[in-house]
Amino acid sequence: MNEPLTPRKALNKAFLKVKPNRSEIENFKANLITLLDRNNDTEGEEFHKNLVSDFLKDTYYKQNHFINTKGRADLVIHNGPNADSSVGVIIEAKRPSKKSEMISRQKLNEKAFQELVLYYLRERITHKNLEVKHLVATNFNEWFIFDATLFDRLFAQNKNLVRQFNDFEGGRLADTKTDFFYKQIAEPFIDTVYSEIEYTYFNLQDYQKPLRNADKADDKLLIALFKVLSPEHLLKLPFTNDSNSLDKRFYGELLHIIGLTETKEGGKKLIDRNKDGERNSGSLIEDAIIQLDSLDKLSRLPKPSQFGNNAQERLFSVALELSLTWINRILFLKLLEAQLISYHKGDKSFAFLNLDKIKSFDDLNSLFFQVLARKYEERNNDVKKLFEKVPYLNSSLFEPTDIEQVTLFISNLKDDKQLPIFSQTVLKDQQGKKRTGNLSTLEYLFEFLNAYDFSSEGSEDIQEDNKTLINASVLGLIFEKINGYKDGSFFTPGFITMYMCHETIRKAVVQKFNETKNWNCTSLEDLYDKIEDRKEANKIVNSIKICDPAVGSGHFLVSALNEMIAVKNDLKILQDRDGKRLKEYQVEVVNDELIITDEEGEL
Numbered sequence: 001m002n003e004p005l006t007p008r009k010a011l012n013k014a015f016l017k018v019k020p021n022r023s024e025i026e027n028f029k030a031n032l033i034t035l036l037d038r039n040n041d042t043e044g045e046e047f048h049k050n051l052v053s054d055f056l057k058d059t060y061y062k063q064n065h066f067i068n069t070k071g072r073a074d075l076v077i078h079n080g081p082n083a084d085s086s087v088g089v090i091i092e093a094k095r096p097s098k099k100s101e102m103i104s105r106q107k108l109n110e111k112a113f114q115e116l117v118l119y120y121l122r123e124r125i126t127h128k129n130l131e132v133k134h135l136v137a138t139n140f141n142e143w144f145i146f147d148a149t150l151f152d153r154l155f156a157q158n159k160n161l162v163r164q165f166n167d168f169e170g171g172r173l174a175d176t177k178t179d180f181f182y183k184q185i186a187e188p189f190i191d192t193v194y195s196e197i198e199y200t201y202f203n204l205q206d207y208q209k210p211l212r213n214a215d216k217a218d219d220k221l222l223i224a225l226f227k228v229l230s231p232e233h234l235l236k237l238p239f240t241n242d243s244n245s246l247d248k249r250f251y252g253e254l255l256h257i258i259g260l261t262e263t264k265e266g267g268k269k270l271i272d273r274n275k276d277g278e279r280n281s282g283s284l285i286e287d288a289i290i291q292l293d294s295l296d297k298l299s300r301l302p303k304p305s306q307f308g309n310n311a312q313e314r315l316f317s318v319a320l321e322l323s324l325t326w327i328n329r330i331l332f333l334k335l336l337e338a339q340l341i342s343y344h345k346g347d348k349s350f351a352f353l354n355l356d357k358i359k360s361f362d363d364l365n366s367l368f369f370q371v372l373a374r375k376y377e378e379r380n381n382d383v384k385k386l387f388e389k390v391p392y393l394n395s396s397l398f399e400p401t402d403i404e405q406v407t408l409f410i411s412n413l414k415d416d417k418q419l420p421i422f423s424q425t426v427l428k429d430q431q432g433k434k435r436t437g438n439l440s441t442l443e444y445l446f447e448f449l450n451a452y453d454f455s456s457e458g459s460e461d462i463q464e465d466n467k468t469l470i471n472a473s474v475l476g477l478i479f480e481k482i483n484g485y486k487d488g489s490f491f492t493p494g495f496i497t498m499y500m501c502h503e504t505i506r507k508a509v510v511q512k513f514n515e516t517k518n519w520n521c522t523s524l525e526d527l528y529d530k531i532e533d534r535k536e537a538n539k540i541v542n543s544i545k546i547c548d549p550a551v552g553s554g555h556f557l558v559s560a561l562n563e564m565i566a567v568k569n570d571l572k573i574l575q576d577r578d579g580k581r582l583k584e585y586q587v588e589v590v591n592d593e594l595i596i597t598d599e600e601g602e603l
Helices: 022-037 045-061 111-126 148-156 159-169 178-196 204-211 216-228 248-258 284-294 311-343 361-372 381-386 402-406 441-450 472-487 494-517 524-530 534-542 555-570
Strands: 067-070 073-078 087-093 134-138 142-147 200-203 260-265 268-273 418-420 438-440 586-590 593-597
Touching (some): 022 045, 022 216, 111 134, 111 159, 111 178, 248 284, 248 311, 311 441, 494 524, 534 555
Antiparallel strands (some): 142 200
């Protein structure tokens, strides 16, 4: 039988990267301490089962998932908020002192495991429930967690076992007592598949030191344990920074600042100007429309008809293109700022998107074109000192666009305009309540962006200031939404780009080796067996050209690059710049992100 997985090794590697909030970790610690302190060896199974149930409810599940007994199962976690929803997790709880029925790392084939098999078959075969995600056996201290896909493969897909189970449930066997099923059917069958059973194991007593320690640095040791019992893991729910899911709060407030609204037309989602009566002259698009109109900029367009059939359509189209250009730059710069601070170990002097450095739209314009688009020595003295820590970016994003040259730059917007705060705002007042009232547009934009964490997740860490993380993948999704949905175009989700890159690139790599080496391989495994010269193999993989003719945010190309690196890892040819093989690392694509872990499973 395989060695059990640690909580860290059991987690989806993309979920491993997501930072829990400090408040979540503190709540988890308080509830876990309460659970451990209430342990009482003289009490029975019911007492301990209720403690486990209270801990799970109070820490994770109370709002959205019903937890209770079901039939003979000690505890189940439902996929929804009431008992009518399907069962997602089955838990068998034993009291700590009852050693005879509880499974151990030395012996899994005990009554607790046999009970899980019976309860799983009842859900899967009798109730046709395809939504069980995990099964858990615990004696309060020790926890054994099994993935339901394993139970499905080993038990529900075995015709002989299912036939015996159906006969037992139908009362057609020598006995109808469950102990008969455990001893005569489950136990001998489990013995035949014993070596294939995988599971996650941990003992809560091993976490006493970091739990009761005042040193906050020790809290990192609790992160994997916190996550392994969460609904994101046990119920396999999407997690906040899954690149396939949009952060709707961020997106909604960003549209408000721009002055846009999302509407549905048939099956398409379109972005449009706010309705008359709901427009704010402080939003980027309305301010731009006012300036375009008052300065008669439309008359300077070489082909006005391409922007619409009448003056109003043209004003909106041009203002939309300008606003999206400006917001694209600002969002990109927010990512850059977060990376600079992160690379310099949290040094806030690398922050530049704030009112201390940028007091007006004119200053923002200077940042775009006099700082980011110029090498340090080519910058004028006004901006050299103010933005001394902002690097030069050799990027067309910071060159004036044709439409800016003909119409407006962001410096044309009015600094004194006010914008009402969004009703669902992320901004909080000093009492922790939602902010209300008005802010100047620039101040609102900076405070809104500052309410989120744009730093990339690179290590197991705790989010100390409780900010929601907006990573490059989520931002890419938003980029493509606001840049494409004005035409009703569709953002290709990560699971699709990942699948397409995986399927096509692996075939292309095999084909390229066959052409170059005159081999006849059909898979990467075949290639792996034949490769002798690592340097030559890298050269062959590197010679493959990948083109995305409809490139938007670059999402597809990043997915392709991730897959190329994962292919090199699988062929065991990944090497550093000096040609040394990188053998102590595991590189794989998970949730459309490249995840690199060491031998201990650490990021």
